[in-house]
Amino acid sequence: MIRLDHVSKTFANTTTPAVDRVSLQVPEGEICVLLGPSGCGKTTTMKMVNRLIEPSSGEIFIDGRNTAETDVVQLRRSIGYVIQQIGLFPNKTVEDNICIVPDLLGWDRRKSRARAAELLDMVALDPGAFLHRYPKELSGGQQQRIGVLRAIAADPPVLLMDEPFGAIDPINRVIIQDEFLKMQAKIRKTILFVSHDIDEAVKMADRIAIFRDGKLVQYDTPDTILAHPANNFVSDFVGGDRTLKRLQLLTVRDAMMEEPPRVRAADSLQDAAKTMEAHGHQAIVLVGPRGRARGYVTLQAARGASGSVAENHESLPTTIQPHEDLRTAVSTMFRHDVSWLACVDGDGMFVGYVTLRGITRMLSETYREG
Numbered sequence: 002m003i004r005l006d007h008v009s010k011t012f013a014n015t016t017t018p019a020v021d022r023v024s025l026q027v028p029e030g031e032i033c034v035l036l037g038p039s040g041c042g043k044t045t046t047m048k049m050v051n052r053l054i055e056p057s058s059g060e061i062f063i064d065g066r067n068t069a070e071t072d073v074v075q076l077r078r079s080i081g082y083v084i085q086q087i088g089l090f091p092n093k094t095v096e097d098n099i100c101i102v103p104d105l106l107g108w109d110r111r112k113s114r115a116r117a118a119e120l121l122d123m124v125a126l127d128p129g130a131f132l133h134r135y136p137k138e139l140s141g142g143q144q145q146r147i148g149v150l151r152a153i154a155a156d157p158p159v160l161l162m163d164e165p166f167g168a169i170d171p172i173n174r175v176i177i178q179d180e181f182l183k184m185q186a187k188i189r190k191t192i193l194f195v196s197h198d199i200d201e202a203v204k205m206a207d208r209i210a211i212f213r214d215g216k217l218v219q220y221d222t223p224d225t226i227l228a229h230p231a232n233n234f235v236s237d238f239v240g241g242d243r244t245l246k247r248l249q250l251l252t253v254r255d256a257m258m259e260e261p262p263r264v265r266a267a268d269s270l271q272d273a274a275k276t277m278e279a280h281g282h283q284a285i286v287l288v289g290p291r292g293r294a295r296g297y298v299t300l301q302a303a304r305g306a307s308g309s310v311a312e313n314h315e316s317l318p319t320t321i322q323p324h325e326d327l328r329t330a331v332s333t334m335f336r337h338d339v340s341w342l343a344c345v346d347g348d349g350m351f352v353g354y355v356t357l358r359g360i361t362r363m364l365s366e367t368y369r370e371g
């Protein structure tokens with residue numbers, strides 16, 4: 002756990018503090034993204050944690066230990082540090098770069114080399130191919146991955162990441178972010194992450210700390226920041242499309258109507274129409290004998306028609322799974338020009354409906370809560 006308690010920094014020969022009485026706690030295993038415009042004090046705040054910058058006042062604790070009372074060399078070795086410039090040693094191999102801190106800590110060589118291979122595996126880089134390469138033989142994205150592995154090689158509980166993916170092209174940045182989140186799900190480090198990119202923050206953060214002129218103006222989960230920005234500064238900063246951004250954080254399951262009405266092939270169209278009318282629905286899904294989504298019937302087609310559903314149904318343009326995010330759901334609806342989707346589980350079993358109206362209603366309800 003990282004805890005900042007009324008931490009301030011005023012640089013020499015300046016009058017206004019670069020960081021002004023910031024207090025925040027990052028629970029163990031969470032990612033806190035420090036976010037805000039350039040010059041708002043994010044990097045200074047982060048660098049005070051490993052004492053690259055000494056606070057003017059206030060205290061910082063890591064797992065309950067006051068960092069001011071910890072030997073600075075020991076402190077830095079217990080904190081992984083990833084920077085945008087990567088800073089790999091050009092004359093060392095990938096293996097030796099990853100092992101820098103374990104070597105400094107005097108780990109057994111065999112143990113640290115085995116660890117390097119294991120870490121490469123974790124980011125899908127073949128140890129056989131990469132361990133003995135030099136940094137200049139790697140792409141920028143690969144170098145950044147090695148930078149991250151180096152920071153976690155000695156298994157420090159805390160990681161500081163200073164715009165770690167800022168220099169990587171947008172396509173590879175998304176890949177590395179996803180990879181990093183997968184890795185974090187396994188290693189559960191407590192992380193302070195500096196970014197000026199709201200999309201990156203929404204994606205990476207368990208909590209976002211928004212700074213303005215050295216002050217912490219809001220510290221909340223991404224969804225709360227997007228749904229309930231604390232003031233105009235925050236709402237301007239997160240952008241006019243904050244509702245669309247929220248869709249990425251919510252899943253189909255959050256908006257899905259469960260235990261939905263359905264029809265079977267042998268049912269009459271009259272019964273299908275009655276069921277739809279009873280639920281106020283314009284369409285209903287046809288399921289197979291074991292419950293797989295097979296098609297649908299519209300109220301318009303069923304009303305007044307005779308015969309069975311088997312004779313008069315349409316095929317589903319597409320389906321969606323409950324774990325997918327709502328941005329994907331809405332985008333799928335737009336792509337197929339429909340206002341609802343049938344939700345199916347991994348086996349194709351029909352489990353619910355998600356509708357455009359249901360999604361907008363859910364979003365507006367959470368806005369009202371605040």
Ligand code: ADP
Nearest residue numbers: 012013015019038039040041042043044045046
């Ligand atoms: P951010 O990371 O949010 O862009 P910084 O933490 O780097 O912002 O900087 C916060 C403020 O402190 C800025 O006004 C910056 O100019 C100032 N600052 C940063 N480092 C120093 C320094 N070494 N000496 C004087 N002022 C500094």
